Amino acid sequence: MLNGRRFQESAWDLDRIKIILSDRMLMIARFTISPSLAAGIKKKALLDLILVDSQMFVGLKVFTSMLLPIILLAHLASSASQDCKTDEKCIRMDKCPLMVKPEYTMRTIRHRHCRPDIKTIESYYHEYICCPGQGNVLPNEEICGQRPPTNRVMNGKQAELNEFPWMALILYQNRITLKPKPKIICAGSLINHRYVLTAAHCVSIGYFPPDAEVKAVRLGEHDRSSDPDYIKLLNGKWHWAPPHLEVDVEEIIKHEYFNSNFQNDIALLRLQLPVRYTKAIAPICILGGQITPNAYKRYILEIAGWGKAEKHTPSQVLRKSSIMEVTEDKCPTHFKISLEFQVCAGGQFGRDTCVGDSGGPLMATMGKSLAEFVYLLGITSYGYIKCGQLNHSSVYTKTESYFYWIQQNLRP
Missing domain, CATH: 2.40.10.10 (Trypsin-like serine proteases)
Incomplete structure (x- = not known):
């Protein structure tokens, strides 16, 4: 169980967590943490953190509204080291024309997150994502037509x-x-x-x-x-x-x-x-x-x-x-x-x-x-x-x- 002192002395910096309210009223957690810290985040530890009495945090009052950014933080941190697939490139989202559209919310593209941009957290678009290939390109046989090993049958x-x-x-x-x-x-x-x-x-x-x-x-x-x-x-x-x-x-x-x-x-x-x-x-x-x-x-x-x-x-x-x-x-x-x-x-x-x-x-x-x-x-x-x-x-x-x-x- 994490206590307030251990939380205070950890590598976390709550001042770096910023909540941005998008035009679709979605709460999005932005953060800048080291890759090693991101890799060490455990969901159980986050849940334990939520249960800690708010009195244990010096000068910090925990509201129910903090639950969403903490959960989002866990998701983004766990995917920070995600590798892109063979036909994708890890680039800034604003450099991926296929994904920069108003109707694409964080929920739509969050599974493409490949690494956080540690320089800029102010803009929604300054995220690194796995950018898909062009829609007018057909994949080669190293990508297409692949399926798990199965038994071939004659009868339906x-x-x-x-x-x-x-x-x-x-x-x-x-x-x-x-x-x-x-x-x-x-x-x-x-x-x-x-x-x-x-x-x-x-x-x-x-x-x-x-x-x-x-x-x-x-x-x-x-x-x-x-x-x-x-x-x-x-x-x-x-x-x-x-x-x-x-x-x-x-x-x-x-x-x-x-x-x-x-x-x-x-x-x-x-x-x-x-x-x-x-x-x-x-x-x-x-x-x-x-x-x-x-x-x-x-x-x-x-x-x-x-x-x-x-x-x-x-x-x-x-x-x-x-x-x-x-x-x-x-x-x-x-x-x-x-x-x-x-x-x-x-x-x-x-x-x-x-x-x-x-x-x-x-x-x-x-x-x-x-x-x-x-x-x-x-x-x-x-x-x-x-x-x-x-x-x-x-x-x-x-x-x-x-x-x-x-x-x-x-x-x-």
């Missing part, structure tokens, strides 16, 4: 927790009442900090009720009925995933030549905020540019989504399956697909994408061992009304053919 089953960290669940709302419309389900794939790639029909009026509109995307999702998600391990212990992240959609870019025949069925969703990569949220690779495609046949592909399953209702939990790519002569002729811009895959009994899986990824793997990565071969587009029938394959938009369209529509 539940995906493992955060097995596909690029999966995005598109959220819709009533355009008049602004209430959520959870019965409309489409998916997408995170391709960098700022963009999700999906199917054009998922953002087109006519393919969902006219009173609906795209509101946001949810990342790091697994079970739609719980947050955070959790699973029971074989040893009986519970494993908890980080809470999912919902980010509003700032702009919808639909392919200008998308039509009712599902040609050019591709669209980009620009997120309002750049997201930070974690074990639960990470991008999938896009072939082209930095990543050169290998000329070999992709026999086994993977699909995932929250679409209709065996009970003909949308799945609460993310499901996955492995399917096979089929040649043009085995793809149903009435689909009239173009293999230059589309991929025909599936046709194995019980393994297929279905209603609610639209916009989700058709995934292929390249490389071996530590050099292995997953790339987005296709985007779920359309198929038979009865899903999962033998010899009834589905059609996917061929992502590689739209690389330059994607690149041209990305903004910083």
Whole structure:
């Protein structure tokens, strides 16, 4: 237990703690302490400090209002030595144009704090943060397409927790009442900090009720009925995933030549905020540019989504399956697909994408061992009304053919 004298003689200097009331009435603790002191701060010690009688502090009266800055101080101090990720740079926040916006509060960017600025504490913007990369840059295979080791399965089953960290669940709302419309389900794939790639029909009026509109995307999702998600391990212990992240959609870019025949069925969703990569949220690779495609046949592909399953209702939990790519002569002729811009895959009994899986990824793997990565071969587009029938394959938009369209529509 800390006593008043030990507090008085410690390296703390309360005169250096400044509370700034922002325009959003948020209390923000500012401080200048040495890195060694910051590293030595313990949450229990802070809680003990709060319990000390105010009489023990010489000339200092402790008010309830001090609780918030002390808690914030603990958070900032614990993150002061945080390392930035490979695709980030630790710079002053006012030098990071992607993060200097009035709507970005301390709560929005505090998880990016990398080290305090010991020279200036007067300005809100004089903080060092991990600045994300530009929104018009696609990551290379050292960053994208990375996932935890898992068992590949042929029959449809539940995906493992955060097995596909690029999966995005598109959220819709009533355009008049602004209430959520959870019965409309489409998916997408995170391709960098700022963009999700999906199917054009998922953002087109006519393919969902006219009173609906795209509101946001949810990342790091697994079970739609719980947050955070959790699973029971074989040893009986519970494993908890980080809470999912919902980010509003700032702009919808639909392919200008998308039509009712599902040609050019591709669209980009620009997120309002750049997201930070974690074990639960990470991008999938896009072939082209930095990543050169290998000329070999992709026999086994993977699909995932929250679409209709065996009970003909949308799945609460993310499901996955492995399917096979089929040649043009085995793809149903009435689909009239173009293999230059589309991929025909599936046709194995019980393994297929279905209603609610639209916009989700058709995934292929390249490389071996530590050099292995997953790339987005296709985007779920359309198929038979009865899903999962033998010899009834589905059609996917061929992502590689739209690389330059994607690149041209990305903004910083």
